[in-house]
Structures are given as structure tokens and as C-alpha cells.
Amino acid sequence: MxxxxxxxxxxxxxxxxxxxxxxxxxxxxxxxxxxxxxxxxxxxxxxxxxxxxxxxxxxxxxxxxxxIGYVPQTLHMDGLLPLTVARFLCLPHRHSKDAMARALTEAGVPNLAGTQMRALSGGQFQRVLLARALLMAPxxxxxxxxxxxxxxxxxxxxxxxxxxxxxxxxxxxxxxxxxxxxxxxxxxxxxxxxxxxxxxxxxxxxxxxxxxxxxxxxxxxxxxxxxxxxxxxxxxxxxxxxxxxxxx
The missing domain is CATH 3.40.50.300 (P-loop containing nucleotide triphosphate hydrolases)
Incomplete structure (x- = not known):
């Protein structure tokens, strides 16, 4: 198709x-x-x-x-912003814990929901962006x-x-x-x-x-x-x- x-x-x-x-x-x-x-x-x-x-x-x-789910080159964020991965995934639309857990698992970072975005490595950050795109069920x-x-x-x-x-x-x-x-x-x-x-x-x-x-x-x-x-x-x-x- x-x-x-x-x-x-x-x-x-x-x-x-x-x-x-x-x-x-x-x-x-x-x-x-x-x-x-x-x-x-x-x-x-x-x-x-x-x-x-x-x-x-x-x-x-x-x-x-x-x-369409979109994963950008990178995303510039304020390094001082206290934002967990779960909170980030709920911008701009809220998602259930189960949906976020599934998306993070599919993106290869299943245990990061409570981690601060500023603490992520480059590879983890890109996988979180991928998880955010996957929440669109693209x-x-x-x-x-x-x-x-x-x-x-x-x-x-x-x-x-x-x-x-x-x-x-x-x-x-x-x-x-x-x-x-x-x-x-x-x-x-x-x-x-x-x-x-x-x-x-x-x-x-x-x-x-x-x-x-x-x-x-x-x-x-x-x-x-x-x-x-x-x-x-x-x-x-x-x-x-x-x-x-x-x-x-």
C-alpha cells in the first residue's frame, strides 16, 4: 500500500x-x-x-x-530544566504510563521514565526522541x-x-x-x-x-x-x- x-x-x-x-x-x-x-x-x-x-x-x-512520527536531528533543551523522561514524553499531549513504557521499550530504553533528560547520554536522548515519535503509533x-x-x-x-x-x-x-x-x-x-x-x-x-x-x-x-x-x-x-x- x-x-x-x-x-x-x-x-x-x-x-x-x-x-x-x-x-x-x-x-x-x-x-x-x-x-x-x-x-x-x-x-x-x-x-x-x-x-x-x-x-x-x-x-x-x-x-x-x-x-507520521518525526525524530529530529537533535533537540536543544535548557540544561537546567528539571524534566524527567516521562514528563518530556507528555509534552504536548499526556500519555498513559503503560503507553510510555511500551514506547520506551520499543525504542530500546525501557527503564528511563524517571531519569532526568539532562542526565541522558547522546544515544539515550535520541532513543527517547524515538519513543516520543512512536507514541504517535505512526x-x-x-x-x-x-x-x-x-x-x-x-x-x-x-x-x-x-x-x-x-x-x-x-x-x-x-x-x-x-x-x-x-x-x-x-x-x-x-x-x-x-x-x-x-x-x-x-x-x-x-x-x-x-x-x-x-x-x-x-x-x-x-x-x-x-x-x-x-x-x-x-x-x-x-x-x-x-x-x-x-x-x-
Missing amino acids: RLITTTGLTLKQAGKTVLRDVDMHIDRGEIVTLVGPNGSGKSTLVKGLIGALKPESGTVDTLHNLR DLLILDEATQGLDQPGAAAFYQQIANVRRDLGCAVLMVSHDLHVVMAASDRVLCLNGHVCCEGTPDVVQDAPEYQALFGTGTQGAFAIYRHDHDHAHDHTHHHHDEHDHA
């Missing part, structure tokens, strides 16, 4: 055309990763998909009553460079959690990423943006595409193969190497 479909979508910001003629779709239950260099239009496309930016031309068609979960502040093992662990969420809840996932070698392994499809859709397909297809290599080079290939071990046991063993992050 199609959750979102764009046809000939062209978007402007501050009078400048940022994206042109984007044809894309997101189906129920799939993980789609959106990659591209800075200024390629990734965040602009997300704004168009959620209705925060009106198309200059083209269309965005969404499933009726589509529920059909589509959008993560906007949600691993930006994490190191590679932390990012790998976070995206493994996203793969678990998709498996357990059946929601679709749109990941906006600068961290291609960590994200791609769990993705069903990858869209490479640079003002338009340069290439699209499975991770392997996009990784080998000349358009992708022109933007990113080929240096991420080895790291991608290592991370893929967690998700795909039919991989080409000639590219596999063990290190301490295999099962992060």
Missing part, C-alpha cells in the same frame, strides 16, 4: 528552486533512506512530504489519515539525520533499533542520512538526491551507480559491508571483515 507518492514535485525555499521533478513513493512497512550532499534538498523534501512546504509544481498524495516514521551527534558504533546500534521497530510495528521508515555506510544496510531502497533524484534502488545498486560514486566516492563500501553483516547473511564474503562493531 502506498503511503506517500510524489509526482513531478518541485519545491522552492526563499525563492530558489531546491528540488525539481521528484517522483518518489513510500510503501507501507519499507525502509527508505534519503542521501545526498549538503544542500541537496533532503530536508526540503521532508518538508514537502509532511505538508510544511507547498509545492511550486507537482503533487504530493498521502494516504488518508496518515500518521504509519510512517521520519528520521532527519537522527544519528548526527553519535559515533559510528552508537549510530549503528540506533539504526539496528530502527530495523527492530519496523519489524515489530510494521511502520514505514524514511531515514534522511549523511551517514550512508551505517544506514544503508537496513534499507529496502535508497534515494540519492542532488537537486533531483540522481539514482534510486537497493543499496547495492545505488552504491555501484556512477551518480552515487560521483557524489560520495567509493570509500564507504568496506564499512557498509561490515555493517551489513547484521542484516543480510547472504552477502558476498569477499567483502566481509570482522571488527568490534560487527554487532554494535
Whole structure:
């Protein structure tokens, strides 16, 4: 089932055309990763998909009553604000203790409800943001460079959690990423943006595409193969190497 479909979508910001003629779709239950260099239009496309930016031309068609959960890059909070995780999850809408416990468990931080937000590590903080998005019972979960502040093992662990969420809840996932070698392994499809859709397909297809290599080079290939071990046991063993992050 199609959750979102764009046809000939062209978007402007501050009078400048940022994206042109984007044809894309997101189906129920799939993980789609959106990659591209800075200024390629990734965040602009997300704004168009959620209705925060009106198309200059083209269309965005969404499933009726589509529920979207959003995980931002980060959230700047007053470090002195005395706010527990449970209180944070109830902003702006209150939720039952059971609902919050389920969301925190699904996000991989089951025992943090009473912890102060200011005491969380970067990885815990991102998982609490994920739990907050999951309280929406989303059909589509959008993560906007949600691993930006994490190191590679932390990012790998976070995206493994996203793969678990998709498996357990059946929601679709749109990941906006600068961290291609960590994200791609769990993705069903990858869209490479640079003002338009340069290439699209499975991770392997996009990784080998000349358009992708022109933007990113080929240096991420080895790291991608290592991370893929967690998700795909039919991989080409000639590219596999063990290190301490295999099962992060």
C-alpha cells in the first residue's frame, strides 16, 4: 500500500528552486533512506512530504489519515530544566504510563521514565526522541539525520533499533542520512538526491551507480559491508571483515 507518492514535485525555499521533478513513493512497512550532499534538498523534501512546504509544481498524495512520527536531528533543551523522561514524553499531549513504557521499550530504553533528560547520554536522548515519535503509533516514521551527534558504533546500534521497530510495528521508515555506510544496510531502497533524484534502488545498486560514486566516492563500501553483516547473511564474503562493531 502506498503511503506517500510524489509526482513531478518541485519545491522552492526563499525563492530558489531546491528540488525539481521528484517522483518518489513510500510503501507501507519499507525502509527508505534519503542521501545526498549538503544542500541537496533532503530536508526540503521532508518538508514537502509532511505538508510544511507547498509545492511550486507537482503533487504530493498521502494516504488518508496518515500518521507520521518525526525524530529530529537533535533537540536543544535548557540544561537546567528539571524534566524527567516521562514528563518530556507528555509534552504536548499526556500519555498513559503503560503507553510510555511500551514506547520506551520499543525504542530500546525501557527503564528511563524517571531519569532526568539532562542526565541522558547522546544515544539515550535520541532513543527517547524515538519513543516520543512512536507514541504517535505512526504509519510512517521520519528520521532527519537522527544519528548526527553519535559515533559510528552508537549510530549503528540506533539504526539496528530502527530495523527492530519496523519489524515489530510494521511502520514505514524514511531515514534522511549523511551517514550512508551505517544506514544503508537496513534499507529496502535508497534515494540519492542532488537537486533531483540522481539514482534510486537497493543499496547495492545505488552504491555501484556512477551518480552515487560521483557524489560520495567509493570509500564507504568496506564499512557498509561490515555493517551489513547484521542484516543480510547472504552477502558476498569477499567483502566481509570482522571488527568490534560487527554487532554494535
